[in-house]
Amino acid sequence: MTSLTEKTPVRHGQTAPMTEFAARLNHELEGEVRFDPASRGRYSTDASIYQVMPVGVVIPRHQEDLGLAMDIARDAGVPILPRGAGTSQCGQTVGEALVIDTTRHLNGIIEFDPEARTVVVEPGVVLDHLNAWLKPYGLWYPVDVSTSAQCTIGGMAGNNSCGSRSIRYGNMVHNVLGLDAILADGHEGHFGFVDELPTSGRMREVADRVREITGRVDSEIRDHFPKVLRRVGGYNLDLFNCQNPKPYDPDGRTNLAHLLVGSEGTLAVTRRITLRLSPLPEHKVLGVVNFPTFYQAMDLTQHIVSLDPAAVELVDRTMIDLSLENPSFRPVIEKALIGQPQAVLLVEFAGDDHEDQLSSLKRLNELMGDLGLPGSVVDMPDAAEQKALWNVRKAGLNIMMSMKGDGKPVSFIEDCAVPLEHLAEYTDKLTEVFHRYGTEGTWYAHASVGTLHVRPILDMQRDGAEKMREIAEAASALVREYKGAYSGEHGDGLSRGEWVAWQFGGTLNDAFREVKRLFDPENLLNPGKIVDTPKMDDDRNFRFPRDYQRIPVTPVFDWSAWNVQRDPLTGEQSVPGTGGDVTHGLAMAVEMCNNNGHCRKFDAGTMCPSYRITRDEQHLTRGRANTLRLVLSGQMGEAGLASDDVKEALDLCVSCKGCKRDCPTGVDMAKFKIEARTARAKARGLSLRDRMIGEMPRYAPWAHRLSGLMDMVERMPVLSRQVKKTLGFAPQRALPAFKGNFLAERHGARAMASKEVVLFVDTFNNYLERDNAKAAKRVLEAAGYQVHLNVIAEQRPLCCGRTYLSSGQFDKARAEARRTLDHLMPFVERGVDIVGLEPSCLLSLRDEFLQYGFGDEAQTLSESAFLFEEFLVKAHAEGELYLPLQPVDYTRAMLHGHCHQKAFDAVRPVEQVLRWIPGLDVELIESSCCGMAGSFGYETEHYEASMKMAELALLPAIRGADEHAVLVADGTSCRHQIHDGSGRHAVHVACLLEQALM
Structure with a gap:
């Protein structure tokens, strides 16, 4: 496979970066210009199965940059590809062109008229951000797509997005009033009412x-345009149709804007x-x-x-199941489940009268009884429960891709x-087609309008392409x-461009070409x-073509759990043997990223x-995963994980493990960073x-002896x-103060x-x-426990090895883990629990320890x-805890909450024990990483980024707290x-529980 760093054309035919073109862009634009292989x-x-290397990337700082970039590209004869969040699933936003990313700066709300219910925005505005801004006015933009947390309005317009509620509100084309745009020749115009x-x-x-x-x-x-609401192929020429000249307004x-949508x-x-x-519905x-x-x-959707x-x-x-x-x-x-259903339908009723919506819900129950399914409906009138379930539905694609x-x-x-x-009938016959080719399909989404997202399970590195063609024809x-x-x-x-002519016929396809030449003759x-x-x-054009290879890499962690083979029909998974196959597990774990961009939320x-x-x-989980995938498949030179490109991509990764939980496909960038840091250290x-x-x-x-x-x-x-x-530490930080040895x-x-109980003191x-350790020991003893401390005679205290992992010293980390495991197993084997105070340390026993190759012992620990x-919540639930407070x-x-607590859903227990304290109200600060992240915030080059992370939500919330509020954070760094x-x-x-002890 050809490397991106070579001067010959790469796999997709893209020639080497054009230095004069890039130089002119750099000289005339204020925004960023990136022609390096890693950025390209x-x-x-995007979120499709395709990979096409762009010529370069421009991130315009303002509207003037956007126009200039187009002018320079036109002069050089270089194609232009505007791009939003890159969530397209058919390959719309990849190509051998200059990619113009509007998401970073061109994301403003320009005009707003609440009376007319209109808003003017730049293309890079994210849908959820816009709707959050509109909410105080009782309005929203109702094209409610599942990628609303990351998709941009410009991308939605380019794609004619639809969303879950199109049966009520229509598609994007029904909700766009005008577009200000630049034509290929540089002419700027307003596309609006003719x-x-x-x-x-x-x-x-x-x-x-x-x-x-x-x-x-x-x-x-009239004859060939499909008569269904969901029809986004070709160009919207039916907006001028003589039989029905105004189908979208x-x-x-x-x-005329509807032609661009x-x-x-x-x-x-x-x-x-x-x-x-x-108007935003008051009740749902x-x-x-x-x-x-x-x-x-x-079959019953049509009645619902x-x-x-x-x-x-x-x-x-x-x-x-996923x-x-x-x-x-x-x-x-x-x-949401009753028994073991083979499918569920989420049926939402919305409006301004809550009683009307409850009546509709009652009618749904009655209807299902009339249709032979009494007692089949789970009622969810509570807004919080609805939101949580809709979030699962919105994550549908990512959930499916977690296989x-x-x-x-x-x-x-x-x-x-x-x-x-x-x-x-359609879904039944298509399922038969899948079975004919030895596979199964996954189904979800818009039953209301007859548009189901169905994806047959194929291996694109083997025979997937051939099956894809045959299934498409069927x-x-x-x-x-x-x-x-x-x-x-x-x-x-x-993925569907070649089917435009099939759907619309040769005459209309020629008309589409004529429209394209009218707007873009070159x-x-x-x-x-x-x-x-x-x-x-x-x-x-495939991301995983037939010649796709994974370079030999010997990872330090055991990634064999990702190196699985899955039977598409039965869903059964098998893990190949050890040896060379196991080395592929790391690459396969990286490839779990499907590029949907959920990490952009x-x-x-x-x-x-x-x-x-x-x-x-x-500096995005997706961007890092793409860099690692390209490296591990040999497309970015021979340095592998030790390369500068990998170091730069992972530079601002704080190993928060947020992606371990928040990424629906389970991309764990923190572990990938350990692999990369270890490779670079070696x-x-x-x-x-x-x-x-x-x-x-x-x-x-002995460090406390130097405290003076x-x-x-x-x-x-x-x-x-x-x-x-x-030492490389930020002068704004005070160095840690060692205060003794508990x-x-x-x-x-x-x-x-x-x-x-064993108190694991980190x-x-x-x-x-x-x-903190003293307080924990006292609380546990007050609860009636004999507390064993992790002291080993004539040796150092036990250690999880976290500091070694973060600095690239994997072998030492594993040795510490082995020593800890050996000492704790006798307690575990007789049923004694291990209790820790520092999230990043204790949770290592539930995370990294499982990938050291320690087998069943690590799992048992x-x-x-x-x-x-x-531990306190568990003991309370088992009726073994009496703690007078x-x-x-x-x-x-x-x-x-510490990031690792969030990754392991361990923040709720903190809330619960705090609520045991009489008269104490508990407020969870909705924040991302605090920014300190172990040593990250101490490091000179990362201090500014560290403080920016803290200023996103955490520090403003704390500054707003009064003197009657106590701040609780389990993490030392936090x-x-x-x-x-x-x-x-x-x-x-x-410490707070100790204060509350009677």
């Missing part, structure tokens, strides 16, 4: 030419978009209908829509739309039989989409803190700072700065108790904040290892960041 590689994929266009000029010329073209093919439009006016960036580049808004209720068979769910719901969405058995395997989704989906192994659900017939009366025959649309929602792109705007497209199965969760402060694809060696960080557990026992010297250094600013500069202190003997709470508050000096506790950023002190939950 990160923009070579009757408002000037009587002369370029826009009038365009409108008249389009009307002339559509007039000639009027009968073809409720006001009965023809709007769904054009996939092939006709013009958008500057601004004017949107029609809708949800009924979850459980079906014993998939066929029944499809007669109740006028706002949405009817399908979740099939495969998605249910959701149950995800710790984030399991408790949510369980509430391990090379076989994955592949998008190419994903959203064929058929009339509802044929939906059951599916197209079914679509034609039922008079549906081959492209119902996700556009044409590379074919510079996203060429190869909608017209004159490549074959859907052109191997040169800002609204909740931890993932991805570095992207939140940079909005840079390089290739390049360790710095003094790396050694200091890694060896902290070894020098900590360190205090003196801190009081001498010039000397302090020089010392920290030499485990070395004399602990009075207590009477033997019938209950035992390095940080032993040497830096020993009051992980099942007995608990954070302090987790009284009020403390505070009336409110503000809780910040407490230090809170103090450095706000001057406030945060406490471990153990």
